[in-house]
Each structure stands twice: as C-alpha cells, then as structure tokens.
C-alpha cells in the first residue's frame with residue numbers, strides 16, 4: 001500500500017476544501033471498499049480525508065413526506081430504521097441483502113453508492129483494464145464475464161455496479177445531495193448519478209473531484225408496496241447475479257403504478273422504464289408481469305457466458321411483482337441459492 | 351515519461367499518534383497510517399486472538415467489537431479509530447469465567463481447528479445484541495404493519511409513529527445462519543456454531 005497522509009476534519013467545508021485542493025486526495029467513509037482497494041494497489045490516494053467524523057449521521061423526515069439520510073448513516077442503522085422499514089421496505093431489504101452484518105456496521109450511505117465494480121480484472125493490477133487504466137483494453141469482454149453486464153455495456157467496459165442499496169434507491173426515485181468547493185450544492189437523481197461506461201469507463205458516476213455526498217433524499221413513498229430480492233450463487237453473503245427492486249400499486253386487479261429497477265445487469269442500477277410503461281394499466285397477472293419484463297429485457301446484449309442473466313432477471317421480476325400483487329403481500333425472502341445459480345467457484349468469494 | 355513528484359511538504363506526515371482502548375486498557379501508539387486495527391492488535395499489542403484469514407473483509411476471522419458493534423478489523427485503519435473502545439476475544443471472559451458465548455462454543459463443540467473461532471464468537475455477541483435491539487435481517491419476516499399499504503406519510507405525523515423500540519427478533523436457526531454469514535469456517539463447524547448461538551439466545 002502506498003503511503004498517505006490522513007486528516008479527519010470536523011466540518012464539511014474543511015473536508016471538501018482538503019480534497020478539492022489535492023488531485024491525489026480522497027474521502028474515506030467506512031473504508032470497507034477503499035481500504036480493500038488500497039491494499040490491492042487499485043487505489044493509491046496520497047491524502048485520505050476521513051469524513052466519518054462529519055455531522056451527516058441523521059435520518060430526518062422531510063416536509064414533503066420523505067426522508068433525508070445523512071451520508072454517514074451506517075448501512076446497518078439505515079436498514080433497521082423504523083421509518084425506513086415501515087415506508088421503504090425495498091430499501092431496508094436491499095441493504096440487508098448486501099455484504100455481512102459486520103461490514104454493514106462499518107459501511108456508510110455515501111460510500112455504498114460509490115463502491116467500485118467487483119470485476120476481477122479491475123481488482124487485479126497485473127491485468128489490463130480500461131476502468132482502472134484507461135486505454136489498456138477490456139479483457140473481460142472475451143474473458144471471465146459471467147457476473148458482468150447484459151445491458152448498456154460498451155466495447156470499452158462490461159462491468160456491473162455492485163451496490164444493492166443503489167438499486168432500491170433508483171426504483172424509489174431517490175436523489176443524491178452533493179456539495180462542492182465554494183459552497184456549491186446540487187441534487188442528482190440516483191438514476192442519473194451512476195453512468196453507463198461509453199468510452200470513459202473510468203468514471204463510475206457524475207461526481208466531480210472534491211464533491212462530497214452529504215445526503216440521500218427519498219421522496220414520499222410510492223403508493224402500494226415495495227420489495228427487494230436478490231439472486232446469487234450462495235444463499236447469503238454474495239454479490240448479486242441479478243436483483244430486483246420494485247414498488248407496485250394494484251387496485252381491483254389492475255396496476256395503477258409501478259416502479260422497477262434491476263441490479264447486476266449493468267454499469268449502473270437499471271431503472272426499467274419500458275417495463276413500467278407496460279405495467280401501468282395492465283392486469284396484475286404473471287402473464288402481464290412477464291410481458292413487462294420482456295419489454296425491458298429485449299434490449300439485452302448478453303456476452304458469451306452470461307445469457308442466463310436475462311432469463312433470471314425475467315423470472316425474478318415476475319416473482320417479485322407477483323408477491324407484491326398478492327393479497328398477503330411479499331413473503332420473507334426465500335433462503336437458498338437462486339434458481340439457475342451454480343455452486344460457488346474458486347473466484348466467487350464475495 | 352514524467353513522474354509527478356508528490357508534494358509531500360504540504361501533507362501532514364504519514365505517521366500518526368493513535369490511542370486505542372483495548373479490552374479496557376488504554377494504549378498510546380505511533381503508527382504508520384497504513385496500519386489496520388487488526389495489525390495494530392496483532393503486531394503492536396501482541397493480541398493475536400483476532401485472526402487474519404483474508405485481510406479483505408471476506409472471511410470474518412478478524413471480527414472485533416468496536417464501540418460495542420461487530421466490525422472487520424482488517425478493513426479499519428487504526429488512525430481512523432483514534433480513541434475507539436475495542437473488545438477482542440481476549441477481553442470477553444470475566445476473570446476465570448468464560449463469556450456465555452465462549453462457554454456455549456465449548457459445550458457445543460463449535461469449532462475444529464479454532465482459527466475462525468475468535469471472529470465467530472465476537473460476531474455472535476454482535477448478533478445477539480442486534481437481534482435483542484430488534485434489528486432485522488434479510489430473512490426476517492416483514493411485519494404486517496411494515497408491509498402495509500402506503501403508510502400515509504406527512505410532516506404532521508409524529509416522528510415516533512413507526513417508532514418506539516422494535517421488539518427483539520427471535521434467533522431461529524435460519525436467522526442465525528443469515529446473520530453469521532460473514533464468518534466463514536473452513537472446517538465446516540457451522541452446525542455446532544449455530545447450536546451454540548441458539549443456546550445463548552434462548
């Protein structure tokens with residue numbers, strides 16, 4: 001690991017100024033991704049500005065009926081928060097589907113959004129990778145890509161975004177509050193926060209150097225129910241092959257409104273607008289849920305070894321939507337590996 | 351190719367004074383900023399109970415309690431934990447009396463080689479506290495009111511409406527398996543580990 005300086009400012013603007021002034025500066029949240037990448041040599045900041053001491057630790061109801069979540073709220077605390085459990089079950093379940101209990105105790109809301117891909121080549125400094133070293137190529141496209149993207153990828157990168165939380169936030173119409181140098185502020189919808197790779201896969205998000213995530217804002221909950229389900233190679237503690245976050249409002253057997261997002265399929269949480277359009281006004285039956293999923297997934301361009309993800313995504317979406325439409329509501333997530341999952345191989349360590 | 355010379359002069363030093371309160375004892379250390387809590391414990395304080403399995407947050411062997419909550423000490427920089435209260439497996443017993451979770455692991459034979467055990471035990475103590483505080487897991491059934499049709503939100507709603515203290519979550523074997531999944535055991539002692547945690551939860 002490269003040597004670095006460390007500071008822990010107690011106010012937001014001092015932290016922002018410190019990173020903004022140093023091209024090699026980086027924020028440090030819980031450290032569960034950044035410290036890992038520093039050990040691997042993938043990240044080598046010269047200055048760490050620890051933001052865990054900043055007063056961004058509250059979950060507060062907003063006047064619009066939503067919630068504002070401070071960037072430092074721990075994943076475990078957010079998942080257990082009574083208002084999140086009651087109003088945004090998809091968010092609570094997505095957080096609980098991610099990582100392990102002890103990692104969630106350390107991981108922060110801001111850091112979770114900015115975690116980097118788990119593409120094996122990205123994490124191996126001995127290999128080329130456009131995301132890590134622009135212009136070196138993308139070995140995953142022809143190499144090991146079973147876990148990687150089927151939607152929105154480019155010739156330059158086929159990575160997926162690994163966050164579970166971000167998928168639920170995308171479905172729930174959440175937005176990211178950013179603060180930059182000179183007290184500038186902006187709010188970016190989560191669906192626009194992460195990027196598709198295009199010809200610049202080195203940029204995961206629209207965040208500019210020095211900008212700090214201060215909060216995530218949730219609008220008032222969508223009508224109906226919401227849920228998050230994740231298909232993976234093991235029953236627990238593994239990244240998603242495919243995940244689904246959905247909010248569905250059904251009245252008299254007809255879908256009144258629907259929000260749907262997929263994880264594990266693309267470089268960003270994939271908000272399924274085409275599926276949503278197909279759902280609204282449709283009968284709440286497995287047939288129409290399947291047709292809606294097809295409307296979205298017909299754009300998929302699977303790679304040699306990940307075509308199974310398309311069918312898995314369809315089946316999972318139908319299952320989640322059907323459980324939301326059922327009179328009793330969604331059941332607890334089934335323990336057990338995903339349909340179509342294979343036993344973990346040597347490289348599947350979470 | 352030009353190398354950018356780091357402007358180290360404007361940076362504070364890469365070494366820091368760090369105070370850690372470990373098992374009730376205060377330690378003042380001078381550490382390279384790169385030192386993790388795990389390495390500080392093992393290399394600087396000779397507390398080798400916490401194990402290094404993977405050093406990347408994947409196995410849980412390094413799990414300790416920080417400010418009472420379980421965490422992977424291999425991914426925590428010591429400098430970022432200045433002033434923290436840390437409990438390791440060495441600090442659990444009350445004199446000659448093992449902690450109830452330690453006792454249960456012995457009674458149930460919750461190990462074979464023992465390498466993962468300190469992390470399992472610290473993690474289990476965290477699990478018991480989290481469940482007692484009503485924290486859900488991925489397999490916790492969604493409470494009917496929590497699944498409810500659009501909880502009417504609004505600024506007028508008292509903030510405690512969905513609040514109060516949530517009831518403890520019963521630790522069924524399924525709950526224990528899910529909550530302990532961040533602790534791997536290469537010997538496969540899982541069945542007995544679950545039995546041990548269940549004993550203490552009862």
Ligand SMILES: Cc1cc2nc3c(=O)[nH]c(=O)nc-3n(C[C@H](O)[C@H](O)[C@H](O)COP(=O)(O)OP(=O)(O)OC[C@H]3O[C@@H](n4cnc5c(N)ncnc54)[C@H](O)[C@@H]3O)c2cc1C
Nearest residue numbers: 029030031032033034098099108110111112163164213407
């Ligand atoms: C073994 C293992 C398994 C995992 N499994 C899953 C999983 O199944 N699902 C899942 O979703 N995740 C999983 N994770 C990832 C985990 O969720 C992330 O590591 C964690 O959420 C990152 O949060 P952090 O606070 O520790 O971020 P850090 O590691 O501290 O930071 C991550 C990035 O965010 C930046 N940053 C942090 N805070 C801010 C801020 N406020 N403003 C701007 N930039 C900021 C940092 O500079 C850094 O670039 C796993 C991790 C491990 C190690």
Ligand code: SF4
Nearest residue numbers: 119129138157158159
């Ligand atoms: S998929 Fe993206 S992250 Fe993976 S090797 Fe290709 S460029 Fe790198």
Ligand code: FES
Nearest residue numbers: 403404405410424
């Ligand atoms: S050594 Fe920390 S999780 Fe494996």
Ligand code: FES
Nearest residue numbers: 462464535536537
């Ligand atoms: S007892 Fe040997 S690794 Fe768990």
